Amino acid sequence: MSIKTPKDAIELARAHGAVMVDLRFVDMPGMWQHTSVPIHRLDEDAFEDGFGFDGSSVRGFQPINASDMLIVPDASTAKMDPFTKHPTVVLTCDIVDPITRQPYGRDPRYIAKKAAAYLKQTGIADTCNVGPEAEFFVFDDVRFSSSPQHCFYKVDSVEGAWNTGADEGPNLGYKLPHKGGYFPVMPSDTLQDLRTDISLTLMKLGYEVEVSHHEVATAGQCEIDVKFDDLLTTADQLMWFKYVVKNMCRKYGKTATFMPKPMYGDNGSGMHVHQSLWRDGKPLFAGDGYAGLSEMGLHYMGGVLKHARAICGLTNPTINSYRRLVPGFEAPVNLAYSSRNRSAAIRIPTYSQSPKAKRIEVRFPDSSGNPYMVFAALMMAGLDGIKNKIDPGDALDKDIYSLSPEELAGVPTVPASLSEALDALEADHEFLLQGDVFTQDVLGEWLSYKREAEVDPFRLRPTPLEYELYFDL
Numbered sequence: 001m002s003i004k005t006p007k008d009a010i011e012l013a014r015a016h017g018a019v020m021v022d023l024r025f026v027d028m029p030g031m032w033q034h035t036s037v038p039i040h041r042l043d044e045d046a047f048e049d050g051f052g053f054d055g056s057s058v059r060g061f062q063p064i065n066a067s068d069m070l071i072v073p074d075a076s077t078a079k080m081d082p083f084t085k086h087p088t089v090v091l092t093c094d095i096v097d098p099i100t101r102q103p104y105g106r107d108p109r110y111i112a113k114k115a116a117a118y119l120k121q122t123g124i125a126d127t128c129n130v131g132p133e134a135e136f137f138v139f140d141d142v143r144f145s146s147s148p149q150h151c152f153y154k155v156d157s158v159e160g161a162w163n164t165g166a167d168e169g170p171n172l173g174y175k176l177p178h179k180g181g182y183f184p185v186m187p188s189d190t191l192q193d194l195r196t197d198i199s200l201t202l203m204k205l206g207y208e209v210e211v212s213h214h215e216v217a218t219a220g221q222c223e224i225d226v227k228f229d230d231l232l233t234t235a236d237q238l239m240w241f242k243y244v245v246k247n248m249c250r251k252y253g254k255t256a257t258f259m260p261k262p263m264y265g266d267n268g269s270g271m272h273v274h275q276s277l278w279r280d281g282k283p284l285f286a287g288d289g290y291a292g293l294s295e296m297g298l299h300y301m302g303g304v305l306k307h308a309r310a311i312c313g314l315t316n317p318t319i320n321s322y323r324r325l326v327p328g329f330e331a332p333v334n335l336a337y338s339s340r341n342r343s344a345a346i347r348i349p350t351y352s353q354s355p356k357a358k359r360i361e362v363r364f365p366d367s368s369g370n371p372y373m374v375f376a377a378l379m380m381a382g383l384d385g386i387k388n389k390i391d392p393g394d395a396l397d398k399d400i401y402s403l404s405p406e407e408l409a410g411v412p413t414v415p416a417s418l419s420e421a422l423d424a425l426e427a428d429h430e431f432l433l434q435g436d437v438f439t440q441d442v443l444g445e446w447l448s449y450k451r452e453a454e455v456d457p458f459r460l461r462p463t464p465l466e467y468e469l470y471f472d473l
Contacts, residue, residue, distance in 0.1 A: 006047040009078035013039060013089035016080050020088040023051060023071050024239075025095060026108050028060025028446065029317075030370030032239050035071070036088070047075050050096055059453075060445055061095075061106055069104065070096040077236060082201050083247045092236055106442055108372035112232045115376035118435030124296075124386055125277035125284055128379045129359075131228030132238055134367045135269035136258045138191055138220035138249055152464065155263055157219035159190055176218040178266045189214045195222055198248045202226060205244070207237055217266040220254075228274060231379060235371040242367070258367035260316070261323030268324030268331060271367040273315075273378060274349070275300075276359040286355030290395055291339035291348035293358065301337055301346055301360050302392035303385020303431070304378060305412075308335050308345065308364065312415050313425030314377045315365035317450060319418045319458050324366060332363040335412045336396035343400040345414070346392075364414055373446075376437060384431040419455050422447055 003009055013021070021042045024034045035053060055062030055069035062069060077092035095107035103110045120126050137155075144153035156163075159176045174188045186192055191214065199209040208227040215221035224245075226237060242258060249256040261268035277284045277300065287294025293301070304311070316325065324331050337346035337360075347361045365374060384390070396411065403411075415421040426447055432438035 003076055003078045006044040006075045009047075009073070009075040009089070009091065010042060010044070012078050012080070013042065016087050016089070018080070018087045018089040020084070020086060021073075022081060022084075022088050022090045023073060023093050024090060025071050025093045026239060026370065026372065027058050028106060028108060028370065028449065030108070030368075030373075031059075032243060033058060039089070042073075042089075047073050050093075052098065055095075055104075060449055061104075068098050070098045072096050079205050079240070082204060082244070083251070092239070105439055106445060108370050109232070109235070111438060111442065112235050112372035112376050114435065114437045115379055116231050118437050119277075119379065119383065121435060122383060122387070124383065125279045127278040128231045128375075129228045129274075129276050129278060130231050130234040130375050130378075131225070131274035131359075132234065132365075132367075132371070132375075133223060133225050133270075133272040133274075134238065134241060134258065135215055135221060135223045135271065136245055136256050136367070137217070137262050137269060138194065138222055138254050138256050139262075140220075140254055142255055142257070146461065151461065155219070159188070160219040176214075178218050179216055181214050181218055181221055182216045183213060191220060191222055194248065194252050194254070195224055197252075198245055199224055201244050201248060202241065205240060207240070215267070215269075217263075217268075219263065219266075221267065221269065228276075231375045232372075235375055238367075238371040260318065260321045260325075260366040260368055262320075269366065270324065270331065270363065271365045272347075273362045273365050273375070274359045275362065275378060275382065277382075283355050283358055285360070286358035291350065292353065293348060293360075296386055297358065297360065298392055299385045299389050300382035301385065302390030303381045303383065303388070304346065304360070304362055305335050305337065305392050306385065306390050307381040307428060307431055309412070309415055309421065309424040310428035311377050311381055311425075312364065312421040313418075313450075314446075315362075315369050315374050316414070316421060317370075317418065318366075318368040319454055321366050321368055322415070322417050322421075325364065325414050325416075332400075333413050334396075334400050334408065335414065336400065337392055338395050338397045340397075344396055373438075377432060380432050380434065380437055384434070418450065422450055422455070 018039050020036050022034050022036050024032050050070035050072035054067050056064040056067035071093040073091035073093050079090050081088040081090050095104035139155045139157050141156040161178050164175050195212045199212050202209055210225045212224045215223050245256045285297035289298050327333050332345040335345045338344040339348045339350050345364050
């Protein structure tokens with residue numbers, strides 16, 4: 001059934017015998033949070049009045065002296081949870097100030113809503129369609145620890161190339177070599193049924209799955225792509241996607257991670273983000289320019305490339321992101337564009353010549369960011385390119401990794417570290433402030449949180465490799 005109103009959401013819950021309501025919202029770093037109430041508390045007034053919670057206990061939200069906040073359910077997001085023991089209806093919520101009744105400025109979902117509204121306000125388009133490809137690893141075991149006197153991590157997978165000699169009682173072989181995981185059939189691909197269960201669950205939730213396959217790396221790297229939708233809907237969808245992947249893996253006795261680079265020596269996981277602008281149901285990126293792009297599409301791409309180093313502070317916002325963004329593992333370090341060339345930061349897919357399929361694919365982001373802020377930032381950069389007619393320069397159709405140092409000298413690159421990306425964001429963010437989509441308060445909190453909670457603690461800790469390199473000095 002199509003869910004549009006509070007009455008529809010309540011009817012969905014009643015039809016499935018729901019006994020609980022799960023109220024979900026996203027914190028600033030991008031993790032889903034939730035609280036649950038009995039079904040009798042869900043009436044039509046609840047979609048106006050909301051439910052109280054302590055905002056000081058949520059990362060990036062309120063100080064303790066102003067902690068009271070409201071979560072207000074969005075009726076159109078109602079879905080039945082496919083994993084709970086007891087029937088539970090899930091509602092994605094917005095954050096509201098209990099005194100002013102205004103949307104909360106640090107609510108990432110509100111940022112995405114403002115971005116969608118700003119797009120219409122510009123008159124350039126009325127819809128930004130987004131299609132992310134969020135890669136992930138499925139492991140059979142993961143252990144890690146960090147203490148003053150030791151640190152380690154260890155992951156394992158029955159598919160892992162390192163397990164060819166393991167005593168598995170019996171070891172049946174069929175291990176995937178490093179960089180050998182792209183498209184092998186069973187029995188080498190051990191995750192076919194798991195990915196199918198994930199796909200069926202996503203479809204049951206109303207999402208259209210387009211493709212499911214094993215990815216390049218050994219040890220369980222996977223990709224499942226869901227059809228594009230508008231910016232806000234896709235951000236909501238990605239939260240569900242990660243939830244389904246993690247819980248279905250747990251159901252199989254496995255664990256999933258969206259870390260960009262969970263292990264050394266093989267490909268990391270990215271999140272290629274397909275984008276296009278539409279107006280009145282018509283695509284605006286199709287034209288007679290390079291690779292069939294319109295002038296608008298080229299300028300949008302120019303904006304993304306111009307602001308890419310700053311955008312990385314949001315699209316690649318973890319220290320681990322920059323373990324992936326290094327040359328040699330298909331990660332698009334160089335800020336260039338091309339048709340078909342997957343080593344470029346932006347690719348123009350050429351599978352279909354239909355104007356409706358014309359889009360750009362930004363390849364440097366990963367899944368560690370907050371999707372509401374990631375998609376909003378990419379669109380804001382693109383709109384800046386359109387408004388200022390930013391030329392993306394010449395296409396780079398050669399194999400970028402085979403270029404000489406002289407040829408690469410003029411090609412800009414993504415930041416080499418999270419610290420560098422945050423500095424770039426701090427220096428270049430005026431384009432994000434247009435239409436009050438992002439605010440100085442949000443960006444200031446983001447920069448402070450990332451530096452204090454991630455960059456500084458990491459700088460203080462030695463790693464095992466440092467002992468290997470330096471202990472005997």
